[in-house]
Amino acid sequence: MNTKNCEKIVVEDQKYLSKVSRATYYPLAVKRAKGCIVEDEDGNEFIDLLSSAAVINTGHSHPKIVQAIKNQADQFIQYTSAYMYHKPLVELSKKLIEKTPGNYEKKIIYGLSGSDSSDGAIKLARAFTGRSKIISFIQSYHGSTYGALSMSAVSLGMRENIGPFLPEMYHFNYPTCYRCPYGKEKNSCELECLKQIEIAFEYYLPANEVAAIVIEPIAGDAGVIVPPKIFMTRLYELCKKNNILFVVDEIQTGFGRTGKWFGIEHFDMVPDIMILGKAIASGMPLSALVASSEIIASLETLSHAFTNAANPLSCVASSTTIDIIDEEKLVENSKIMGDYFLDRLDNLKKKHKIIGDIRGKGLTIGVDLITDENTKEKNTAAAAKICYRAWEKGLILTFFAKNVLRIQPPLTIDEALIDESVKILDETIEEYMNGDISDDVLKQSKGW
Numbered sequence: 031m032n033t034k035n036c037e038k039i040v041v042e043d044q045k046y047l048s049k050v051s052r053a054t055y056y057p058l059a060v061k062r063a064k065g066c067i068v069e070d071e072d073g074n075e076f077i078d079l080l081s082s083a084a085v086i087n088t089g090h091s092h093p094k095i096v097q098a099i100k101n102q103a104d105q106f107i108q109y110t111s112a113y114m115y116h117k118p119l120v121e122l123s124k125k126l127i128e129k130t131p132g133n134y135e136k137k138i139i140y141g142l143s144g145s146d147s148s149d150g151a152i153k154l155a156r157a158f159t160g161r162s163k164i165i166s167f168i169q170s171y172h173g174s175t176y177g178a179l180s181m182s183a184v185s186l187g188m189r190e191n192i193g194p195f196l197p198e199m200y201h202f203n204y205p206t207c208y209r210c211p212y213g214k215e216k217n218s219c220e221l222e223c224l225k226q227i228e229i230a231f232e233y234y235l236p237a238n239e240v241a242a243i244v245i246e247p248i249a250g251d252a253g254v255i256v257p258p259k260i261f262m263t264r265l266y267e268l269c270k271k272n273n274i275l276f277v278v279d280e281i282q283t284g285f286g287r288t289g290k291w292f293g294i295e296h297f298d299m300v301p302d303i304m305i306l307g308k309a310i311a312s313g314m315p316l317s318a319l320v321a322s323s324e325i326i327a328s329l330e331t332l333s334h335a336f337t338n339a340a341n342p343l344s345c346v347a348s349s350t351t352i353d354i355i356d357e358e359k360l361v362e363n364s365k366i367m368g369d370y371f372l373d374r375l376d377n378l379k380k381k382h383k384i385i386g387d388i389r390g391k392g393l394t395i396g397v398d399l400i401t402d403e404n405t406k407e408k409n410t411a412a413a414a415k416i417c418y419r420a421w422e423k424g425l426i427l428t429f430f431a432k433n434v435l436r437i438q439p440p441l442t443i444d445e446a447l448i449d450e451s452v453k454i455l456d457e458t459i460e461e462y463m464n465g466d467i468s469d470d471v472l473k474q475s476k477g478w
């Protein structure tokens with residue numbers, strides 16, 4: 031594969047840019063992208079199994095989104111909603127309120143990234159309850175601003191040398207059943223993860239000082255961990271019993287990604303606060319907090335305002351995203367294609383011992399690579415090599431949580447592209463097992 035132009039861009043990139051904002055996999059410089067296909071600066075084409083990190087749910091450069099942005103740019107590009115009003119913002123808000131779970135009077139606060147809205151959720155929960163403590167989960171990721179990172183616990187490196195973090199943040203184990211921190215199996219488990227919170231409430235963490243429990247309905251960056259429904263139900267009940275707000279981070283799971291409009295709908299519950307981002311505007315910068323009018327009213331004027339938030343270009347992109355998801359039945363397609371993908375990957379698992387677990391819902395799927403069936407030790411080298419070779423064969427494939435292949439294609443994907451992706455993955459794993467992928471690739475493909 032010729033990657034001359036891409037390599038040149040990477041060399042310049044390294045000259046001017048800090049390493050802090052990127053995990054490296056391979057030298058892919060994007061030139062254009064359409065639907066599920068990405069083209070690089072050398073004219074190579076790839077099936078996109080990443081969707082710009084679960085952002086491009088509607089497929090790259092959907093013509094209706096491109097048109098909506100162009101039309102809006104002809105009118106005006108931005109006028110800050112911190113001081114004035116605009117129609118695209120009101121129209122979007124009406125749609126978002128209709129789409130999010132909960133049949134009560136809701137309001138919205140906008141931001142530019144998932145991270146700032148995670149911070150906003152902390153502010154809202156503290157202001158509404160008058161309590162300061164926040165509970166979140168080990169291996170969760172809520173963003174990179176100080177508040178969001180204070181709630182996150184997915185990677186030590188992210189938190190090194192930059193403390194202190196926000197006070198009163200408490201982290202508990204997420205129910206990671208494949209590698210249970212309590213050594214239990216799914217069927218014999220007594221919800222130890224939940225018990226630890228109950229024990230904390232009994233001995234050192236007064237429940238009446240806890241403002242919120244913040245959770246991802248499926249823990250994405252942890253390696254696509256789907257919690258048992260009983261855990262979520264009991265956690266929700268614990269919140270209700272203690273007047274603690276139940277806050278869901280839907281930044282990665284929203285907008286059809288998991289085969290429902292929002293990930294929390296798999297658990298039949300209505301959260302008190304929802305944090306939205308990533309796919310909300312098909313790649314334009316936008317995030318949002320959705321909650322009851324009563325909760326939203328607890329924050330004072332300009333206590334969560336950003337000059338460029340709710341930019342009209344992002345608003346029309348978001349409104350059109352919602353329309354496309356409905357018109358093209360992308361929530362349904364996410365479920366159908368997700369089940370198809372899972373089924374195909376399950377066949378690979380039977381064939382390759384290196385695959386320890388396949389899990390997910392809709393088109394968010396993790397392939398957990400291990401060194402040994404008994405120890406379930408994470409196989410980082412395999413993940414790095416397989417992603418690199420898959421890229422050489424025309425697949426945008428990455429890994430996170432040290433060893434989990436991340437499968438999150440646009441929700442427009444079809445069976446033919448899934449078949450092609452699985453074929454490449456199958457061949458690549460075979461080559462890895464035969465020792466045909468050089469250790470040299472580990473210098474580039476580091477992941478995280």
Ligand SMILES: Cc1ncc(COP(=O)(O)O)c(C=O)c1O
Binds near residue numbers: 145171
């Ligand atoms: C679950 C979750 N929350 C929050 C964030 C942070 O969002 P952003 O990168 O848009 O600030 C991410 C991003 O990966 C995420 O996956």
